[in-house]
Amino acid sequence: MRSLLRQLPVETYVVSFTVALWIVLSISAPSFLTQSNVSNIMRQTSIAAIVAAGVLCTIIIAGIDLSVGSVVAFCGVLFAQLSANGIDWPAAVIAALLAGLIVGLLNGLAIGALGIPPFIVTLAGLQVYRGLALLMSGGMTVSGVSPNVKLFARGTAIGLPNLFWAMLAVGLVIHYLQRYTRTGRYLYAIGSNAEAARRQGIDTLRITIVAYVISSGLAALAGVLLVSRLSIASPSMANAYELQAIAAAVVGGASLFGGRGTVLGAMVGALLFTTMGNGAVLLNVDPFWEMVLEGLLIALVVYIDNLQKRRQMGT
């Protein structure tokens, strides 16, 4: 039994909790397991899941990215303004993603080359990029986005929402990166023991930059998708997305000390929280209780997960 528990993948708990919740909701809320509600849940989860996948990369190397919420808003506002000023959506998307990549590069350099703690660098980023979003938009909502942009988030392919496919695509790419490339293995190596990794000759600066570039890049993508979903960009949107993303990654099995975590876990973590929110409305649960439950859930899943980890390390 012990050896079986040892072999359980990190995502076990979050997946079990989510499946259990879905079963409970299907029984207690008749409209839960309908095509339209499931589609809604998929759309609502996608953006949070993409941000979580990005933040996960920084958590794996024992860092953190608190600026992602602000980057979502910043790149979203940039994208919306370009689109509203007549720029074709492909160019606007590329511009927004480029902005995200540059933010990630700056974060990575500050952390990797200058040695400033990630918490501080990205906390500063949280303020700076939110401020830039507000400056660019003058504090006003940006509307007048091209109709093509709005259509993406509403559309489906083979019956499933486009946003879901985007989430799946991001998940597969990040999974491939983490599992099957050297860069991915180095991410986990640095997270497990940064000094040992450095002495082994791993270029920690490059890997750090990669992690933060992925994080901000995916946040930029999330910003574009959020604008598509809302048809507008608000400089105050994506508030506290960084905390939701970190919670999703951690509930999905990532350790803030680094070296653990998978994109499947992070995305299912995001799904778990969205499902709780959806269930709260369908069952008429007081939203304030729902917040308490979410917090307790995070604590519970992490606790159980750590029990398993301690068992693993103890043998």
Add this chain to the structure above:
Amino acid sequence: MNRKSVIAASVAVFSLMAAPAVRAEDHIAVIVKATTSEYWQWVFKGAEAAGKQLNVKVDELGTPKDDAAGQISVLETAAGAKPAAIVISPTVAEALGDPIAAVTAAGTPVIVIDSGAKTDKFASFLTTNNEAGGRAAADALAACIKERSGKVAGKVAYITAMAGHESLDSRDKGFVEGVKAYPDLKMVGNRVANNEEAEGMSLTADMLTKDSDLAGIFADNAQMGTGAGASIQEQKLGSKVCVVAFDSDSGELEHLKDGSIYGLVIQDPFMMGFAGIWYGYAAAHGARLPKNVDTGVGVVTKANMGDPTFAGLLDVTKRKLAPFIGN
């Protein structure tokens, strides 16, 4: 346009009490609830316009998001700079009551706008009657439901932008009271969000999943209105579900045009900023002001949105500076 005439008349009278030559270093602080919101930006624009007329420097202050403790700090700092007057929209009525009374006691006149404070130690209070606005929303919703289905009957629900805000509570209260006047309208629920459009969008979709025969939804501020409109547009339910929302930021206007939102209850934030500065200036020069002024609400629908009276209210860049005529 009665209240506008009152404001216009009082501004005209006070401007006659010219008195001391205007000193360019006179400054008046405007403290809003949340600088990141379009509504408050409109208040600033009104304040700037008045500042230009009076040759007064307007300090645009406030916390980025609703934060009562933060606002108290901003108020205390602003008061310390000894401005001619302070115009403030209190984030939380009880919390800002004593600080505002203290500022007044120290000799700086305070004009309260948009939301109340738990004190009567201020020079004047300019606001929308939010409860009346909520009732107007209920009437607009009933009218829409009647238009669509021939009778005023069905399920309605509302979304509260965030918990514990006096203006939102008043609007919700007015809406609930207004719905009671229609015996066949059944109130089935209320959800509270976190003042984000995306949350408003999710809540609308989920509420419609829960009650697929929901006839009408009231969203009590701009962020919720934009979110609800986006959800209705996404599900193409514009002709089936009636949505009435407060305020008119650009997202909501787009949805009004494309039919996802039926009606908007609009306030006059530009006037609150504009008259706030004028009143503050007047109070600083010794004028006695009316204690309460209602800046009014209007209901805009697709049918009447082209009406010139609404032009300046819907798009602050089109706002003409004369409070004396129309808009």
